[in-house]
Amino acid sequence: MTLPTVAIGALGGTIASTSKDGTEVVPTLSAAALAAAVPGLEETATVRAETLASLPSPSLDEPTVVRTLAWAQAAVDAGARGVVVTQGTDTLEESAYLLDLFWERPEPLVVTGAMRSPQAAGADGPANLLTAVRCALASDSRERGVLVAFDDELHQARWVAKTDSMSTSAFRSAVFGPIGRCVEGEVVYGVPPGRVPALRLAPGQEARDPxxxxxxxxxxxxxxxxxxxxxxxxxxxxxxxxxxxxxxxxxxxxxxxxxxxxxxxxxxxxxxxxxxxxxxxxxxxxxxxxxxxxxxxxxxxxxxxxxxxxxxxxxxxxxxxxxxxxxxxxxxx
Structure with a gap:
């Protein structure tokens, strides 16, 4: 059986971080290493993994996110059914929204990360990444713009925020709540698809940095x-x-x-x-x-x-x- 293709782009963050003694955690893992550590992923999708950056999330900036947007668009053009971006959680709500403002494609673009590094007890990165991939593959995820997958919940990029500095349930949509969940491997939405039209960039405009x-x-x-x-x-x-x-x-x-x-x-x-x-x-x-x-x-x-x-x-x-x-x-x- 031919599996659908999902593109995974890694930007760094806790989900990709390691340390020698449990302290001074820094991003080191590649996108391929992240994908290889997820149980059941190889039975779910054909993965094209690419390391786009290896940064702690406070060091991400808008030009990096705009370049990530171009990579995601190219991945869809090359046949990916959906795209997943992994990054640190400190700026995840901002990166996801900036991507959402310009994401014109019907294919899902899903952003995720982790609150615990891969070496920590109860590391949440593999589960979040698997949920994000399942979300990216789900037909009902189309035409919803950019989504955030975290702790088995699915959020719209426009409303989600990091609301806790340490908890693995750090992300909430305070007013309107999550729009969906991943339950027993199934992506379920409580609201129909629909979004505000994306902004468009003319050639050369992406090079600016206001x-x-x-x-x-x-x-x-x-x-x-x-x-x-x-x-x-x-x-x-x-x-x-x-x-x-x-x-x-x-x-x-x-x-x-x-x-x-x-x-x-x-x-x-x-x-x-x-x-x-x-x-x-x-x-x-x-x-x-x-x-x-x-x-x-x-x-x-x-x-x-x-x-x-x-x-x-x-x-x-x-x-x-x-x-x-x-x-x-x-x-x-």
């Missing part, structure tokens, strides 16, 4: 940090605000000054729930920030809002109206 800082507000914030950002040095800025995206009155003045020059997006730092639209009217409220020219991120977390603004800037200069339209489309369920 600068989009993320600034978190705090008690007593007077706008000092935001005012230190020179508009000519950035393509846009995202603010992680209190509650529904609020900031102090003095911070709001800084937002207004910068928003006259570059796109400024405000998101909620709470970890769940959207930015407001029309409730509060004090200086620094959502009504005030919108009047000053800032754009609300909707349901997107600050890091996801930053990636969307970065992705939009990758395609060229940004107009506020275009930014607002994209966040209206992509920042809602």
């Amino acid at each position: 600068r989009v800082p993320l600034v978190a507000t705090y008690l007593g914030d007077d706008g000092y940090v935001l005012d230190a950002i020179r508009a000519e040095d950035v393509d846009g800025v995202v603010i992680a605000g209190f509650g529904a995206g609020h900031v102090s009155a003095r911070m709001a003045e800084a937002v207004g000054r910068l928003a006259r020059q570059v796109p400024v997006v405000f998101a909620s730092r709470t970890g769940s729930g959207p930015t407001g639209r029309a409730m509060y009217g004090y200086p620094g409220s959502e009504i005030d920030l919108l009047a000053r020219g800032a754009v609300g991120a909707g349901w997107l977390s600050p890091v996801k809002a930053r990636l969307l603004l970065w992705a939009l800037a990758l395609r060229g200069p940004l107009a506020r109206a275009d930014v607002a339209a994209e966040f209206e489309l992509r920042g809602r369920p």
Whole structure:
């Protein structure tokens, strides 16, 4: 029997890390070594494994993810039924969402990793990788964009977040929950396929590397940090605000000054729930920030809002109206 083909691209992370004495764990294993360590994988799929990078996840960056996107597209063009990317968990929610913004193919692209290294007792990497491969092969995974497979749960890249620093159940979709599970080897979804259309890149645009800082507000914030950002040095800025995206009155003045020059997006730092639209009217409220020219991120977390603004800037200069339209489309369920 001919098995379907799955392409596995490894970027490093805990799932690919080893150590000599249980400490100083660093990425060392190749994609082929990761695949070879998964019981039952060879009976599930024909694997094409390629090591794309060998980095701890904090050292991943957007250009590396964009190159991974090109590799995944080429893998599908070469006949892969689905694609799996393995990486470290610290930035997994961001890499998955950036891939999702540009993934136009109906074939599944699934991102996974591990919280325990291969040498640790109860290493979760092999199980997560097998779940990801099964997800990539499942016909019902098509037309869902990029998915995250972790601890037998399947999440949409747009909503998933790492919510625990150590647990093997570290990934959650706080508001809407996982969309599927892998049970006894079967991939089961609770919602029908459907996604927001992907962004498109023109030839040459992928070579750009926009600068989009993320600034978190705090008690007593007077706008000092935001005012230190020179508009000519950035393509846009995202603010992680209190509650529904609020900031102090003095911070709001800084937002207004910068928003006259570059796109400024405000998101909620709470970890769940959207930015407001029309409730509060004090200086620094959502009504005030919108009047000053800032754009609300909707349901997107600050890091996801930053990636969307970065992705939009990758395609060229940004107009506020275009930014607002994209966040209206992509920042809602």
